[in-house]
Amino acid sequence: MTAISTFCPGCGQPAILRVMHGILKEKKVEEKAVLGLDIGCSLLAWDYLPINTFQTHHGRVVATMVGYKKAKPDSVSIAYAGDGGAYAIGFQSLLWAAIRDEPVTVIVNNNAVYAMTGGQTAPTTMIGQKTSTSPAGSDQMPVNGPELIRNLNKDAYIARTTMTDMKELKGHLEKAFEAQAQGHFSLVEVLSFCPTNWKVMGAELRAYVERMQETFPLGTF
Amino acid sequence: MKKQFLTGHQIVTQACIDAGAKHMFGYPITPGTEILTNWIDAAQTNPELTQLQTEDEIAAGFAVCGAVMAGNKAFTATAGPGTVLMQDAMSMADGMRLPVVVIIAQRGGPSSGTVIYSQQEVNLAIHGGNGEGMRIVYSPSTVEELYTHTRKVFNAAWKYRFPSVLLTDGFLLKTTQDVELSFDTKNEKGDITIFEQNKKQHIRNIYTVEEELYEELQRQKKDFDKMALEITESEEYKIEDADIVIISHGIVGAAAKAAIDILRESGISVGLFRPITLSPFPTDALNTLAGRVKKFVIIESSMGQLRDLVKQELDTSIAIKIDGLYKPAVGISVEEIVEKINLISK
Numbered sequence: 001m002t003a004i005s006t007f008c009p010g011c012g013q014p015a016i017l018r019v020m021h022g023i024l025k026e027k028k029v030e031e032k033a034v035l036g037l038d039i040g041c042s043l044l045a046w047d048y049l050p051i052n053t054f055q056t057h058h059g060r061v062v063a064t065m066v067g068y069k070k071a072k073p074d075s076v077s078i079a080y081a082g083d084g085g086a087y088a089i090g091f092q093s094l095l096w097a098a099i100r101d102e103p104v105t106v107i108v109n110n111n112a113v114y115a116m117t118g119g120q121t122a123p124t125t126m127i128g129q130k131t132s133t134s135p136a137g138s139d140q141m142p143v144n145g146p147e148l149i150r151n152l153n154k155d156a157y158i159a160r161t162t163m164t165d166m167k168e169l170k171g172h173l174e175k176a177f178e179a180q181a182q183g184h185f186s187l188v189e190v191l192s193f194c195p196t197n198w199k200v201m202g203a204e205l206r207a208y209v210e211r212m213q214e215t216f217p218l219g220t221f
Numbered sequence: 222m223k224k225q226f227l228t229g230h231q232i233v234t235q236a237c238i239d240a241g242a243k244h245m246f247g248y249p250i251t252p253g254t255e256i257l258t259n260w261i262d263a264a265q266t267n268p269e270l271t272q273l274q275t276e277d278e279i280a281a282g283f284a285v286c287g288a289v290m291a292g293n294k295a296f297t298a299t300a301g302p303g304t305v306l307m308q309d310a311m312s313m314a315d316g317m318r319l320p321v322v323v324i325i326a327q328r329g330g331p332s333s334g335t336v337i338y339s340q341q342e343v344n345l346a347i348h349g350g351n352g353e354g355m356r357i358v359y360s361p362s363t364v365e366e367l368y369t370h371t372r373k374v375f376n377a378a379w380k381y382r383f384p385s386v387l388l389t390d391g392f393l394l395k396t397t398q399d400v401e402l403s404f405d406t407k408n409e410k411g412d413i414t415i416f417e418q419n420k421k422q423h424i425r426n427i428y429t430v431e432e433e434l435y436e437e438l439q440r441q442k443k444d445f446d447k448m449a450l451e452i453t454e455s456e457e458y459k460i461e462d463a464d465i466v467i468i469s470h471g472i473v474g475a476a477a478k479a480a481i482d483i484l485r486e487s488g489i490s491v492g493l494f495r496p497i498t499l500s501p502f503p504t505d506a507l508n509t510l511a512g513r514v515k516k517f518v519i520i521e522s523s524m525g526q527l528r529d530l531v532k533q534e535l536d537t538s539i540a541i542k543i544d545g546l547y548k549p550a551v552g553i554s555v556e557e558i559v560e561k562i563n564l565i566s567k
């Protein structure tokens with residue numbers, strides 16, 4: 001039933017989604033799970049996994065999943081968004097879902113660019129990083145989402161991890177779903193490859209993510 | 222049924238509850254705020270009702286989208302600048318055929334405008350999205366209709382799966398009156414869940430191939446036209462022998478009726494055509510009338526949003542004179558209508 005991936009070859013997103021699905025399967029909550037997708041490359045996951053999935057609008061997936069969860073409190077409500085969807089256009093909804101401790105799980109794919117629209121500056125673009133809207137290199141302070149949100153909610157599960165370490169990724173996602181089951185907000189930001197917009201390939205992708213960690217430290221917050 | 226002394230806000234809130242709504246998501250804005258506060262009051266003692274005051278109208282609208290996708294009836298209420306923000310979620314509801322219900326309490330615009338009354342949100346209610354405006358829009362003219370039309374809005378939304386609007390205003394919502402709440406149609410089922418346990422759904426609103434979207438829109442249009450045959454509604458008042466027909470909707474329609482009674486006493490043959498569903502528009506009834514009477518006089522509290530709807534729907538082979546009284550964002554009294562028609566019929 002799983003469709004063929006329409007993500008670019010080498011993209012980090014399918015790996016994240018597969019790890020996430022593995023957990024739902026293991027915990028036997030596939031039926032109760034519902035995956036809401038922001039618009040960004042995340043939209044490509046609309047028919048990728050054998051679980052209920054729907055697209056929303058750019059920046060609106062968190063608000064939609066808040067409503068979904070209200071109507072179906074026993075669901076596992078997952079909002080999957082890019083860094084732009086989460087920390088720019090949808091920031092207000094994300095922060096308020098965290099402040100109100102809404103029991104939804106937000107997974108943020110941090111690829112340091114607006115990938116779907118061709119590599120513009122994102123809230124997570126790093127100082128000096130060149131993008132099509134920062135040709136001279138970005139001089140804008142990158143947004144550290146997890147660190148910020150930690151200050152808004154003491155009960156939430158908040159972490160940053162990377163898709164280059166599947167074991168860590170799995171551990172954080174498991175804890176995030178547990179937090180949702182306990183009635184709390186959770187957010188896991190995942191550093192993730194975008195070979196198409198970074199214009200790097202192979203081993204360089206890992207090196208790129210290592211460099212990202214200087215701006216975006218891994219761990220729980 | 223016994224009569225109750227209620228505000229328009231209370232009537233709408235009660236209608237939402239009676240329609241089977243379980244969730245309200247809202248952001249305060251005059252003149253719709255009391256629907257949120259009344260709902261929250263009701264939720265204090267009714268464990269079936271939940272509510273959330275969201276961070277803005279965008280979140281309120283999308284939360285409604287989420288709740289209805291989970292299979293529960295849900296709604297929001299907004300006005301003016303909030304109706305503008307609501308278009309984001311309503312556009313998703315357009316694209317995904319979500320039974321989202323929005324109560325719009327029109328206020329003066331543009332911008333923050335004034336806070337109680339207008340009929341300027343007709344275009345937004347119908348055509349505010351980035352598409353063709355396949356939405357269901359009811360415009361009630363009395364407090365009784367606030368109740369029955371809210372019930373109809375929920376039923377239409379869930380039966381036909383188009384986003385549906387109760388388009389009203391602060392004058393009507395703030396009216397307090399003895400009213401008998403009755404509606405004898407059964408509620409459409411609210412538990413048609415998109416996400417059933419054993420049936421995995423993959424739902425999109427973005428298409429990669431132009432033809433796919435084109436085909437989806439053709440299907441929507443077909444469903445919309447079929448639905449229109451079943452729900453399109455209008456009121457005709459004293460039109461049998463009328464030379465002049467006033468066209469008004471909502472609360473102005475009620476004033477027009479009172480004016481017609483006065484004008485008839487002085488021998489002027491005037492009647493009223495009042496679209497109840499502004500979308501789908503009662504086109505056939507309009508054109509039948511247009512072929513028969515001498516003149517239409519469109520009267521509305523906007524610069525011509527109803528007039529434009531009428532002109533758009535009018536059969537171009539029919540030559541009919543159109544006059545109008547257009548008063549954006551101010552109320553229109555019975556006396557003004559009498560005066561206008563007197564002037565015309567001289």
Ligand SMILES: Cc1ncc(C[n+]2csc(CCOP(=O)(O)OP(=O)(O)O)c2C)c(N)n1
Nearest residue numbers: 039040041058082083084085113114115116
């Ligand atoms: C309201 C709105 N504005 C702009 C867009 C265009 N748009 C689509 S995806 C996107 C950026 C996506 O970036 P991100 O959220 O980081 O996801 P990524 O593609 O990098 O995975 C933009 C600006 C849109 N779809 N909707």
Ligand code: SF4
Nearest residue numbers: 008011041115194196
């Ligand atoms: S553009 Fe980047 S993020 Fe989008 S699918 Fe391709 S590699 Fe993945």
Ligand SMILES: [Mg+2]
Nearest residue numbers: 082083113115
């Ligand atoms: Mg991105």
